[in-house]
Amino acid sequence: MIYTVTLNPSIDYIVQVDDLEFGATNRAQGTHFFPGGKGINVSRLLANQGIPSKMWGFLGGFTGNYISETLASDALDFTPVSEASRINIKIKGNQETEINAGGPTISEDELKAFKAKFSVLTAVDTVIFSGSMARGLPTDIYQNLVTLVQKSGAQFIIDTTGDALKATLAQGPVLVKPNRAEVAELYQQPIESLSDVQKAGERLIQDGAQHAIISMAGDGAMFFSNDEMYYAPALVGKVVNSVGAGDSMIAGFVGALSQGMSNSECFKYAVASGTATAFSADIAEKQLIDELFNQVTLQNMKES
Numbered sequence: 036m037i038y039t040v041t042l043n044p045s046i047d048y049i050v051q052v053d054d055l056e057f058g059a060t061n062r063a064q065g066t067h068f069f070p071g072g073k074g075i076n077v078s079r080l081l082a083n084q085g086i087p088s089k090m091w092g093f094l095g096g097f098t099g100n101y102i103s104e105t106l107a108s109d110a111l112d113f114t115p116v117s118e119a120s121r122i123n124i125k126i127k128g129n130q131e132t133e134i135n136a137g138g139p140t141i142s143e144d145e146l147k148a149f150k151a152k153f154s155v156l157t158a159v160d161t162v163i164f165s166g167s168m169a170r171g172l173p174t175d176i177y178q179n180l181v182t183l184v185q186k187s188g189a190q191f192i193i194d195t196t197g198d199a200l201k202a203t204l205a206q207g208p209v210l211v212k213p214n215r216a217e218v219a220e221l222y223q224q225p226i227e228s229l230s231d232v233q234k235a236g237e238r239l240i241q242d243g244a245q246h247a248i249i250s251m252a253g254d255g256a257m258f259f260s261n262d263e264m265y266y267a268p269a270l271v272g273k274v275v276n277s278v279g280a281g282d283s284m285i286a287g288f289v290g291a292l293s294q295g296m297s298n299s300e301c302f303k304y305a306v307a308s309g310t311a312t313a314f315s316a317d318i319a320e321k322q323l324i325d326e327l328f329n330q331v332t333l334q335n336m337k338e339s
């Protein structure tokens with residue numbers, strides 16, 4: 036079974052404001068609510084592909100109720116918390132501006148109840164940890180949870196940032212997928228040219244990742260393993276809502292990996308899934324992913 040862990044889920048409130056003016060009263064041209072948070076997005080894309088997963092994490096308050104009612108799925112197995120889950124604001128205009136809230140504070144008892152779920156894991160499972168930590172959790176929470184996963188023999192994937200990413204890289208994730216800004220922050224150096232991306236990706240593998248993707252939004256993505264390196268130029272199309280594009284990449288890769296595909300095919304599914312979500316209002320559906328899969332081209336960077 037694939038488990039996704041979203042420690043800090045959200046309602047994503049998408050607000051279309053064509054000419055945002057700070058310090059003035061703006062009128063929205065359109066608004067949408069989506070259940071969000073990185074692991075939830077991964078599970079939703081996997082479900083659209085017909086691949087089952089279970090969703091773990093914390094949900095609370097009226098916002099938590101909205102998320103569970105909207106998802107209305109047997110895959111939900113969240114730990115209830117007393118404070119309300121967060122609302123993240125995504126302003127769409129000439130540019131995309133995001134305001135991600137801190138989220139609820141998790142108590143020691145709530146954390147204990149959540150950790151108890153890990154006892155069901157066995158060596159055939161994969162756990163995907165995604166997103167920021169909620170308040171009140173120890174700073175080494177991801178390392179501790181990865182240790183629990185590894186005790187069961189299961190594998191893990193992690194999509195987070197900063198010190199938590201640095202520490203868990205050394206624990207050998209199956210996949211990490213930082214974007215350019217996240218990898219620049221991790222290694223404290225600017226990542227501008229493709230050669231900068233290449234060096235950073237090789238470093239992710241040296242630092243412990245089994246596979247790494249560095250995503251670059253409209254500039255495409257690069258894939259790394261011990262002996263492979265591919266660059267996928269971005270596909271051209273109309274970007275509708277790129278929230279969740281990175282999460283969709285992870286889901287695309289993991290879904291293909293769970294079906295025994297090669298690294299290059301898994302990467303192509305990752306790019307097709309990320310792009311399909313960027314070209315959709317919500318998390319992408321299977322039909323568009325399959326259409327785009329046939330358009331993804333890979334450049335083998337070990338041969339160039």
Ligand SMILES: Nc1ncnc2c1ncn2[C@@H]1O[C@H](COP(=O)(O)OP(=O)(O)O)[C@@H](O)[C@H]1O
Nearest residue numbers: 214250251252253255256269280281309310313
């Ligand atoms: N503007 C875009 N045009 C084409 N593809 C895109 C665009 N934005 C995202 N994608 C696709 O989705 C992937 C993930 O997007 P990115 O924005 O890099 O991730 P994140 O959401 O984690 O920051 C990209 O590598 C690319 O394949």
Ligand SMILES: O=P(O)(O)OC[C@H]1O[C@](O)(COP(=O)(O)O)[C@@H](O)[C@@H]1O
Nearest residue numbers: 071072073123166167279280281282
């Ligand atoms: O946990 P974080 O880092 O604050 O990110 C949460 C946000 O990221 C998202 O999961 C989208 O992530 P991506 O666009 O990187 O795929 C939103 O649904 C959510 O609002």
